[in-house]
Amino acid sequence: MDFALSPEERLFLENVRSAVERHVAPHWVDLDSGRYPLERVIAGLAQSGLAGFTIGEEYGGQGGSFLMAALAAEEIAYGDPSMSSAVYFLLECTWPYMVQLYGSDEAKRQVLPEVAAGRAFIGIASTEPHGGSDVAGTTTLAREGSDGWRLYGEKSMVTGVSTALGLPYGGGFVTVARTGPQEDRHRAITLFLAMVKEGGEVRAGFRHRDHEELGRGGIPTAYLYLEGLEVPRQHVVGPLNGGFKVAMEGFNLARAIIGAASIGVARWLLDRAREWVKERKVFDRPIAAYQGVSFKYAELYARLEATRLAVYRAAWLADKYYREAAPGYTVHDVAAAGAVAKYLAVGLAVEVGLEVMKWFGGASYFRELPVNRALLGALSYYVGAEGAENIMKLIIARNLLGREVD
Numbered sequence: 001m002d003f004a005l006s007p008e009e010r011l012f013l014e015n016v017r018s019a020v021e022r023h024v025a026p027h028w029v030d031l032d033s034g035r036y037p038l039e040r041v042i043a044g045l046a047q048s049g050l051a052g053f054t055i056g057e058e059y060g061g062q063g064g065s066f067l068m069a070a071l072a073a074e075e076i077a078y079g080d081p082s083m084s085s086a087v088y089f090l091l092e093c094t095w096p097y098m099v100q101l102y103g104s105d106e107a108k109r110q111v112l113p114e115v116a117a118g119r120a121f122i123g124i125a126s127t128e129p130h131g132g133s134d135v136a137g138t139t140t141l142a143r144e145g146s147d148g149w150r151l152y153g154e155k156s157m158v159t160g161v162s163t164a165l166g167l168p169y170g171g172g173f174v175t176v177a178r179t180g181p182q183e184d185r186h187r188a189i190t191l192f193l194a195m196v197k198e199g200g201e202v203r204a205g206f207r208h209r210d211h212e213e214l215g216r217g218g219i220p221t222a223y224l225y226l227e228g229l230e231v232p233r234q235h236v237v238g239p240l241n242g243g244f245k246v247a248m249e250g251f252n253l254a255r256a257i258i259g260a261a262s263i264g265v266a267r268w269l270l271d272r273a274r275e276w277v278k279e280r281k282v283f284d285r286p287i288a289a290y291q292g293v294s295f296k297y298a299e300l301y302a303r304l305e306a307t308r309l310a311v312y313r314a315a316w317l318a319d320k321y322y323r324e325a326a327p328g329y330t331v332h333d334v335a336a337a338g339a340v341a342k343y344l345a346v347g348l349a350v351e352v353g354l355e356v357m358k359w360f361g362g363a364s365y366f367r368e369l370p371v372n373r374a375l376l377g378a379l380s381y382y383v384g385a386e387g388a389e390n391i392m393k394l395i396i397a398r399n400l401l402g403r404e405v406d
């Protein structure tokens with residue numbers, strides 16, 4: 001076992017840090033406040049090879065590993081702890097990769113180079129107003145016609161609709177839709193790469209409305225009303241009626257990188273708190289002199305270090321299974337490790353956020369002090385994004401105990 005990064009990974013990390021210092025960190029508060037466009041951050045990341053980072057070189061991408069993606073996600077979230085930039089980065093490491101794995105040659109050739117150039121966005125449209133955890137209960141309908149498919153239904157909490165509409169080429173969503181009877185649940189679900197803007201042209205057949213969000217102000221999340229949006233046959237992702245499994249694979253991969261981004265937020269918060277607890281004097285002593293503060297700092301730091309290992313392992317397993325097709329690794333290993341990574345890291349980031357806000361005292365409640373923006377970013381993943389905490393436990397328990405736990 002070797003805990004050191006390879007020379008290639010170390011060099012990569014240095015390059016990511018300088019890209020983040022240039023394109024992300026100086027702008028994150030303005031991005032979170034809606035005063036700086038995400039498109040400019042995307043252009044900067046694309047210039048540094050960080051758009052659609054896991055997309056293969058044959059489609060203009062970097063062919064980056066998931067471990068490197070995890071390293072980058074931590075740094076990007078450290079540079080923008082509101083998480084908006086990291087959310088963009090991790091979604092583009094995941095859903096375009098699923099298109100690459102399961103999409104048609106035509107769809108891959110058409111869309112992936114645009115994502116890798118930072119000119120297009122591919123997200124996920126799974127959640128519906130009746131709930132997000134029960135993906136097998138999807139009610140959005142896909143109807144087949146002579147010229148392809150049309151989608152009808154309502155998705156909610158879809159991140160990046162405005163982002164796709166704001167990019168020069170456009171983008172779309174790996175969309176979960178029903179292609180058979182409701183009672184067939186996960187066996188009658190297909191994935192479609194539904195483009196909302198393509199080649200610079202906004203498509204007909206959909207509407208959207210941004211949610212009013214607590215945090216993550218740089219990357220809006222929206223209702224997506226599908227009103228007959230056309231999807232050509234070549235934009236079916238994976239087998240007909242076999243989309244449920246593919247969607248789960250995408251979520252598994254995303255969760256490892258979400259874990260890494262959450263580590264970045266937690267590290268940023270602890271770093272901001274370090275100077276503060278040494279400087280802030282209460283009852284004539286720096287608050288770091290009180291063990292109620294310093295022991296908690298030590299505990300959170302120790303958990304951060306341990307959680308980072310779980311995150312790296314999840315990303316490493318994803319590389320073993322997807323990139324190396326190494327014998328002895330299964331998709332269940334990737335699923336369980338991704339759930340562990342998300343469960344531990346997101347919970348930790350939220351706990352660190354609450355604790356650090358207490359150390360900063362009342363001032364932390366006001367927008368002038370950016371620590372609350374970091375807590376709100378982490379909270380998005382705590383309450384649900386890419387799977388609720390109980391669902392992470394369900395996946396882990398199912399992997400350990402079998403389907404009896406369902």
Ligand SMILES: Cc1cc2nc3c(=O)[nH]c(=O)nc-3n(C[C@H](O)[C@H](O)[C@H](O)COP(=O)(O)OP(=O)(O)OC[C@H]3O[C@@H](n4cnc5c(N)ncnc54)[C@H](O)[C@@H]3O)c2cc1C
Pocket residue numbers: 123124125126127130131132133134156157158159160216221380381383384385386387388389390391394
């Ligand atoms: C900021 C943000 C961005 C998002 N972006 C996207 C996106 O881009 N695309 C997308 O498709 N979705 C997105 N989502 C939605 C997200 O995927 C859902 O919030 C998540 O899947 C949970 O669904 P839900 O919120 O409807 O909760 P529900 O599914 O209604 O669950 C409610 C509660 O019940 C618990 N629960 C459910 N089932 C069980 C069980 N069997 N055992 C124990 N507890 C259970 C859950 O843990 C949860 O606490 C986003 C959410 C947020 C907050």
